[in-house]
Amino acid sequence: MKRWTASTRLLRDPRFRRFSIGYFASLFGTGMEAVGVAFAVLDSGHSAAGLGNVLTAGVAANVCCLLVGGVIADRFSRRTVMLCCDTVRCAGEASFAALILFGHPPLYWLVILYMVQNAAAGFYMPALGGLTPQLVPVDDLHDANTYLGLARDIGRVLGPAAAGAVAAALEPGAVLAIDAFTFAVSAVTLASIRVPAKRGKERPSPLRDLADGWHAWRSRPWIWITSARFALFNSVVYAPLIVLGPALAKERFGGADGWGIVLTALGIGAVATGPVIMGRTPARPLVVLTAFHVTWALPLLALALDLPLAVIAGGALLAGTGSAVFNAVWSSTLQRNVPAEVMARITSLSTLCSYALAPLGLAVAASVADSVGADNVLLFGAGWHVLSVLLVLALPPARRFTGQTPTAPARTAQPVGIESDTV
Numbered sequence: 170m171k172r173w174t175a176s177t178r179l180l181r182d183p184r185f186r187r188f189s190i191g192y193f194a195s196l197f198g199t200g201m202e203a204v205g206v207a208f209a210v211l212d213s214g215h216s217a218a219g220l221g222n223v224l225t226a227g228v229a230a231n232v233c234c235l236l237v238g239g240v241i242a243d244r245f246s247r248r249t250v251m252l253c254c255d256t257v258r259c260a261g262e263a264s265f266a267a268l269i270l271f272g273h274p275p276l277y278w279l280v281i282l283y284m285v286q287n288a289a290a291g292f293y294m295p296a297l298g299g300l301t302p303q304l305v306p307v308d309d310l311h312d313a314n315t316y317l318g319l320a321r322d323i324g325r326v327l328g329p330a331a332a333g334a335v336a337a338a339l340e341p342g343a344v345l346a347i348d349a350f351t352f353a354v355s356a357v358t359l360a361s362i363r364v365p366a367k368r369g370k371e372r373p374s375p376l377r378d379l380a381d382g383w384h385a386w387r388s389r390p391w392i393w394i395t396s397a398r399f400a401l402f403n404s405v406v407y408a409p410l411i412v413l414g415p416a417l418a419k420e421r422f423g424g425a426d427g428w429g430i431v432l433t434a435l436g437i438g439a440v441a442t443g444p445v446i447m448g449r450t451p452a453r454p455l456v457v458l459t460a461f462h463v464t465w466a467l468p469l470l471a472l473a474l475d476l477p478l479a480v481i482a483g484g485a486l487l488a489g490t491g492s493a494v495f496n497a498v499w500s501s502t503l504q505r506n507v508p509a510e511v512m513a514r515i516t517s518l519s520t521l522c523s524y525a526l527a528p529l530g531l532a533v534a535a536s537v538a539d540s541v542g543a544d545n546v547l548l549f550g551a552g553w554h555v556l557s558v559l560l561v562l563a564l565p566p567a568r569r570f571t572g573q574t575p576t577a578p579a580r581t582a583q584p585v586g587i588e589s590d591t592v
Contacts, residue, residue: 184362185304185313191358193320195255198351200328200436201335202262204429205344207415208336209269210279217416218535219276224412225531226280227287232524234291239517240378242296243510251300252359254293259352261286262345269342298516302504303364311450314500315443318493322439329436333429382514385507390566391455392507392515395499396522398561402465403523406550408530410469413543416535422478431468434482438489443497451498455567458498463558464491466551473547 210220242250265282268274305313332344386392418428451457467484507515538546561567 182305185316187358187361188300188304189316189320191355192317193324194351194358195355196321196324197328197331198262198324198348200324200326200432201332201344201351202328202348203411203432204329204332204336204415205341205348206265206283207411207428208419209265209341209345210276211415211419212341213269213273213279215276215279216535217412217538220415221412221531221533221535222276223279223283224408225528227283228524228531229528230284231287231291231294232521232528234288235295235517235521235524236379238292239295239382239514240375241292242299242513242517243378243382244375246364247296247300247303247513248359248362248364250296251293252356254289254296255352255356255359257289258286258293259349259356261289262352263349266342266345266349269345270340294520295513295517298500298503299509299513300364301500302509302512304362310504311497311501314504315497318497318500319440319443321496322436322443322489322493324436326433326436326440329429329432333426333433336429337426378514382511382518385511386515386518389507389515391570392503392519393522394561394564394567395455395459396519398459398557399523400526401557402462402554404526404530406465406469406554408527409534409538409543409546409550410472412531412534413538413546414472417472417543421475427478430478431482431485435468435485435489435492438486439493440489442490442493450501453568453571454498454502455570456562458495458502459558459561459567461491461494463555464488466554469547469551469554473544473551475544 206223207220210223211217238250261282265279265286268278268282301313301317302310331347335344335347414431415428418431421427422430464484464487467487468481469484471481471484503515503519504512534546
């Protein structure tokens, strides 16, 4: 009871509460987008390979902007960076929706607009990683990340379910229009939040900022080991699932409804796990988050074996549990063990490494499936995922890390950045 009382204190903070509302709205839309984009591309007459091209272009644009986004977020107001990104994503998604609603656009237009949105997300993600510690005390970081994880996961539950219903009743373009509106809601809530300015000496050059961020990242093996595993996860496990999953769902379960059920189950697993981990900080965080993440092998295995939809959804539910644990523990571990002045750059480098191979996985998933069969691609992904988890758990930097390492200052000429709350 005391743990819950302390945890609910965060929701009484008006800044964190407003931020959480906007964040949930944005993630609800993102949950809808996962279904909306897939079936907008497929229903426009394009193949699974075409969908792979759209997704590849989006991830590539995101990755290309991460490093610059990290430097900008550590030099300027993170809130302002996020506000600008939400505005761009709103405009990009609204344009995407209009093209789908009023015709059958060529694939290159869908690629361009998806790249615009994901480029903005490349600036948004590092700023998000650095904003949370500015909104809450350090002792509340774990609970804050758990709340934000719950917002994300509830969005994963409601978003795909709503998207499947809207796509079935209307069309995928309507799903994307709703997503555009949620970005507008997020922008409005961010505009209402004020973050105190951090005043300090003049910053070094952006290139020196980037070099300092690289030094801080590579000097922490527990970060880059986890990031490297995620690079292979995103290319070998996640990319085949999101490219081949919708196509298989359309073939075996009739379309968007079946895939929406799988994604909804993923979110339900995460939402159900959130309250359980609230207020709990594991003694060996990397062991916990890595071990729980092995559950992502289950939906790939079930889909590859052509098991009933209920079994695939059950595997996705357990994968959602693993994601909830991973996200909450990883975010709070980073924020407790990385200096605030390099947080956005560390976040951008970790995300860049994690997604570096994703464009390759997205680009080749459909063509490899044509050669060896979609089921075999998914089986390989499931097997590799289990093996990679075991390999990381065997490495001393991951197995022995306690999350209590002192946060030594980053190697910077001027360690304190300038933050502003003005747009």
